[in-house]
Amino acid sequence: MLIKKINYEQKGIIFNMQRFSIHDGPGIRTIVFFKGCPLKCDWCSNPESQDPLVQIMFNEKNCNGCKKCEKKCPVGAIDMLRPGRIDREKCTGCGECAENCYPGGLVKSGEETTVEKVINELKKESIQFRRSGGGVTLSGGELLMQPEFAIELLKACKARGWHTAIETTGYTSEAVIDKLIPLVDLVLLDIKHLDDEKHKKYVHVSNERIVKNAKKISALGAELIIRVPVIPGFNCDEKSISDIAKFAKSLNGVQHIDLLPYHKLGANKYENLGLDYIMGQEIKTPDEATMNKFKKIVEEFGLECSIGG
Numbered sequence: 114m115l116i117k118k119i120n121y122e123q124k125g126i127i128f129n130m131q132r133f134s135i136h137d138g139p140g141i142r143t144i145v146f147f148k149g150c151p152l153k154c155d156w157c158s159n160p161e162s163q164d165p166l167v168q169i170m171f172n173e174k175n176c177n178g179c180k181k182c183e184k185k186c187p188v189g190a191i192d193m194l195r196p197g198r199i200d201r202e203k204c205t206g207c208g209e210c211a212e213n214c215y216p217g218g219l220v221k222s223g224e225e226t227t228v229e230k231v232i233n234e235l236k237k238e239s240i241q242f243r244r245s246g247g248g249v250t251l252s253g254g255e256l257l258m259q260p261e262f263a264i265e266l267l268k269a270c271k272a273r274g275w276h277t278a279i280e281t282t283g284y285t286s287e288a289v290i291d292k293l294i295p296l297v298d299l300v301l302l303d304i305k306h307l308d309d310e311k312h313k314k315y316v317h318v319s320n321e322r323i324v325k326n327a328k329k330i331s332a333l334g335a336e337l338i339i340r341v342p343v344i345p346g347f348n349c350d351e352k353s354i355s356d357i358a359k360f361a362k363s364l365n366g367v368q369h370i371d372l373l374p375y376h377k378l379g380a381n382k383y384e385n386l387g388l389d390y391i392m393g394q395e396i397k398t399p400d401e402a403t404m405n406k407f408k409k410i411v412e413e414f415g416l417e418c419s420i421g422g
């Protein structure tokens with residue numbers, strides 16, 4: 114593909130870059146995590162990814178009580194006696210507090226950046242990409258919430274010959290799909306439920322747009338892997354998994370489904386952000402026998418299946 118013009122000044126907000134990943138696409142990869150997500154899955158293990166703006170996470174265990182943060186905050190959003198420490202209505206996300214917090218009690222989540230800055234970081238891994246057949250995966254949050262940034266970044270990756278993948282909910286307009294998909298070698302698409310009422314109740318948006326875009330991505334000829342978070346009380350049953358497998362089979366370009374068992378690894382982050390963890394502590398990770406049963410259901414549709422991605 115001939116890339117004519119790239120806007121290296123295009124701005125975006127990311128909250129992490131993870132190097133040497135061997136998941137989320139072939140070879141050795143760097144994952145770029147975009148901030149902001151239009152979905153609000155109750156089980157989200159990266160709640161810091163949901164808000165599109167910079168946020169401050171407070172971890173009381175790391176706080177030594179030095180009060181530097183309280184003194185440095187320019188808008189008086191920090192009160193040492195306040196539960197959760199930060200008045201999030203007042204906080205502007207300037208990051209002064211976190212920059213002055215050496216023990217790590219306060220950590221900034223999210224950084225405004227540009228395509229140029231991200232590419233300069235990615236260039237450090239270009240030899241690994243070439244040797245391993247790897248590349249770059251854009252993830253989140255939801256990268257499609259920052260379509261201009263995603264498109265310019267993908268163009269810059271493609272211009273360097275790097276393999277490109279996106280890990281997405283597919284929740285965007287058709288116009289964005291049309292522009293973005295030709296720049297992507299592999300799409301890792303989350304399908305959480307085909308029952309729209311359940312989808313609305315637990316994901317807090319309709320699945321209509323996601324289902325439509327899955328068909329569109331497939332029609333555009335992209336290689337697709339469907340990812341299913343397996344969540345007790347939501348889709349951890351034979352019918353839900355079978356419905357998704359049947360839908361996946363109907364899409365061109367899908368040979369594989371990843372089943373991702375629910376886990377609680379992100380639960381403490383909710384507290385650090387002053388949020389409630391709706392799932393609670395009592396819901397358990399689906400056991401091996403249950404996951405193997407679902408794997409078999411997927412394979413009966415003639416699809417390959419991995420547990421855990």
Ligand code: SF4
Pocket residue numbers: 175176177178179180181182183210213214215216217218219
């Ligand atoms: S600067 Fe950090 S360590 Fe000091 S009081 Fe604030 S949160 Fe605690």
Ligand code: SF4
Pocket residue numbers: 169185186187188189190191199203204205206207208209210211
């Ligand atoms: S990010 Fe800025 S405004 Fe928010 S609490 Fe920290 S210093 Fe105050």
